Amino acid sequence: xxxxxxxxxxxxxxxxxxxxxxxxxxxxxxxxxxxxxxxxxxxxxxxxxxxxxxxxxxxxxxxxxxxxxxxxxxxxxxxxxxxxxxxxxxxxxxxxxxxxxxxxxxxxxxxxxxxxxxxxxxxxxxxxxxxxxxxxxxxxxxxxxxxxxxxxxxxxxxxxxxxxxxxxxxxxxxxxxxxxxxxxxxxxxxxxxxxxxxxxxxxxxxxxxxxxxxxxxxxxxxxxxxxxxxxxxxxxxxxxxxxxxxxxxxxxxxxxxxxxxxxxxxxxxxxxxxxxxxxxxxxxxxxxxxxxxxxxxxxxxxxxxxxxxxxxxxxxxxxxxxxxxxxxxxxxxxxxxxxxxxxxxxxxxxxxxxxxxxx
Numbered sequence: 001x002x003x004x005x006x007x008x009x010x011x012x013x014x015x016x017x018x019x020x021x022x023x024x025x026x027x028x029x030x031x032x033x034x035x036x037x038x039x040x041x042x043x044x045x046x047x048x049x050x051x052x053x054x055x056x057x058x059x060x061x062x063x064x065x066x067x068x069x070x071x072x073x074x075x076x077x078x079x080x081x082x083x084x085x086x087x088x089x090x091x092x093x094x095x096x097x098x099x100x101x102x103x104x105x106x107x108x109x110x111x112x113x114x115x116x117x118x119x120x121x122x123x124x125x126x127x128x129x130x131x132x133x134x135x136x137x138x139x140x141x142x143x144x145x146x147x148x149x150x151x152x153x154x155x156x157x158x159x160x161x162x163x164x165x166x167x168x169x170x171x172x173x174x175x176x177x178x179x180x181x182x183x184x185x186x187x188x189x190x191x192x193x194x195x196x197x198x199x200x201x202x203x204x205x206x207x208x209x210x211x212x213x214x215x216x217x218x219x220x221x222x223x224x225x226x227x228x229x230x231x232x233x234x235x236x237x238x239x240x241x242x243x244x245x246x247x248x249x250x251x252x253x254x255x256x257x258x259x260x261x262x263x264x265x266x267x268x269x270x271x272x273x274x275x276x277x278x279x280x281x282x283x284x285x286x287x288x289x290x291x292x293x294x295x296x297x298x299x300x301x302x303x304x305x306x307x308x309x310x311x312x313x314x315x316x317x318x319x320x321x322x323x324x325x326x327x328x329x330x331x332x333x334x335x336x337x338x339x340x341x342x343x344x345x346x347x348x349x350x351x352x353x354x355x356x357x358x359x
Contacts (some may be wrong), residue, residue, distance in 0.1 A: 056299030072182035081160030170239025248274035250333035251282035
């Protein structure tokens with residue numbers, strides 16, 4: 001009877017060679033690469049391969065550009081849209097601008113036109129844009145002295161749109177921030193806005209200048225002063241959470257979209273962020289990273305690329321630490337072939353146990 005039961009269960013055990021599993025086996029994923037015209041390029045991540053990979057361009061232009069710090073003038077510069085307040089003092093007997101009992105005349109809220117000029121009585125239109133307030137004051141005084149010999153001028157400037165930056169989002173106090181001088185930087189503007197909102201994961205700073213957009217992380221600005229970009233009037237700053245992520249699938253601790261928690265994430269970081277590998281199922285020698293590149297670029301032989309990692313060797317571990325994950329990469333922890341073998345043995349043991357019970 002025992003022999004008969006084992007004989008009846010034999011087809012079941014043979015079918016177990018195609019048991020369903022929770023993750024793909026490495027050989028199944030890479031099977032198509034053995035074709036005469038493979039559609040996927042496969043590259044083992046090793047110490048010898050990493051220098052070649054460093055010369056490849058980022059997928060879909062994912063490299064973010066930023067502007068380095070440059071030194072500007074410590075003075076204010078008058079721009080169109082600024083407002084000027086002037087006080088004109090006259091000491092002569094034949095005053096033109098003041099009354100009989102007045103010593104000074106106030107001219108407040110003089111808006112600098114789009115052409116960069118203001119109108120001054122007895123002088124006409126004067127071009128003041130591009131000058132410092134002190135230079136503009138001297139120009140007005142010299143022009144007035146042609147008609148009013150004993151005259152002195154005081155001038156104050158209030159910044160307009162072309163001498164301010166906009167804090168759009170991600171700070172405690174969003175809104176326009178006047179630029180006190182030409183050395184006003186990104187960190188200075190964020191400080192003037194009350195600082196970055198707490199709770200933002202790996203905050204990213206976006207600078208909009210005209211039709212160009214620049215991006216970097218707040219952490220880089222903190223750690224590298226040379227990146228604290230000098231702002232221009234009309235710039236817009238947005239601080240937001242890092243929107244980059246990679247996909248984790250297979251025999252890992254969790255299968256999910258995993259957000260970037262820092263600027264650069266290595267393959268080892270990715271394995272840790274996805275909860276590690278399942279001890280009973282995962283194949284540490286078969287970690288696959290699937291990535292798409294634009295067609296026709298230098299580097300990969302095919303737009304679809306699979307990088308293979310072997311975490312059972314020292315070279316594989318060190319190389320995985322240097323291999324950087326790109327946004328929207330798929331990190332797949334393949335299943336060990338031994339997991340199916342274990343299942344088959346367990347079923348066979350159950351069959352033997354059943355036969356003994358029947359006997």
